[in-house]
Amino acid sequence: MSNALSQMIDEQAHHGLSMGKASRQRIVLSCLLVFLLLPISVTGEEEPAWKSNGIDPSTWSDGPVVEDTPMQYSYFGDPVFAIDVTYTPGHFQSEVSGTIVIELFPQWAPITVENMIEHIEDDLYDGIFFHRVINDFVTQSGDPECKPSFLGYPSTSLQCGSGGTGETIPLEHNENLSHVDGAIGMARGTEEDSADSQWYIAETEAHGLDPENRDDGGYATFGIVRDGMSHVRAIACTPTNDAPAGCEVLENPASAAGRPVYEAKIVSIEMIGVADPEGQLSIQASAEETGSGTTLLFATMFVIVAAGIAFVIVQNNSKQDVPIYDAELLEENDTSKTT
Secondary structure (H helix, E strand, O other): OOHHHHHHHHHHHHHHHHHHHHHHHHHHHHHHHHHHHHHHHHHOOOOOHHHHOEEOHHHOOOOOOOOOOHHHOOOOOOEEEEEEEEEOOOOOOOOEEEEEEEEEOOOOOHHHHHHHHHHHHOOOOOOOEOOEEEOOOEEEEOOOOOOOOEOOEOOOOOOOOOOOOOOOEOOOOOOOOOOOOOEEEEOOOOOOOOEOOOEEEEOOOOHHHOHHHOOOOOOOEEEEEEEOHHHHHHHHOOOEOOEOOOOOOOOOOOOOOOOEOOOOEEEEEEEEEEEOOOOHHHHHHHOHHHHHHHHHHHHHHHHHHHHHHHHHHHHHHHHOOOOOOOOOOOOOOOOOOOO
């Protein structure tokens, strides 16, 4: 074999060896990177903290009058929000603070519930007041235009009571929902699908608003007060522009506007958790140690993968400096040399 041919074979072998090592290293690096990024891609966006906060219904003690409907029961995973309010019960009385807790029913009114949660998480209702209060009927709020304009006195502007976000939702009825005492429902205009951001709480049963009892489609309920109903009743009894004595004396039977004389303010509304009647989330929370173990596992995996990448890089750099010697061609009869 000629020297030229021998040199060509050696060069090809050297090139193939180098390409093979580089290819293997690229494959290893690619696998390690995919393995490293896998937990990130699987994790995705985190859910709001309130969705993992279980609330025990047995802690609620100030609810509405119970009526035999599916709404009397609390269901696991139902969203729960709290309304922090301040109001003046009557003339010459001190301001009162309280909290109203409401459970929503997404299983029966998903669109309406989603609409309400979105507005709450956008802080749309913080700082507004109950602009329509009628005893033995409803307490209504949810209009972002209804904020005090003069020394805390509830605004009497034309915008208050007719405002919203401009985005409406369809009228959503379900046979399990009705206007029981403490029900929360959506206010709307003359069109059935005109509900926006305004809502009301039934201060007593108001089945005259249910669709089967009306010719105009009725109104949609989507939740119920679970705690703080005494505050709803007190707000409903505050003095208003057409019932200036409140509930202290004979009421005005023609009361319709019901603008409170003293501001019945919504300080804030906040999603606080989900109903957890069987304590399922509490059981999950007790398994926190298991969750910590999972976190430790991911951390360990990260360290191992990072170390693997570093090892491949070091090996790659070190092997580039190792000389490759050409094989020595022996004569046919010469067996005294070895390579």
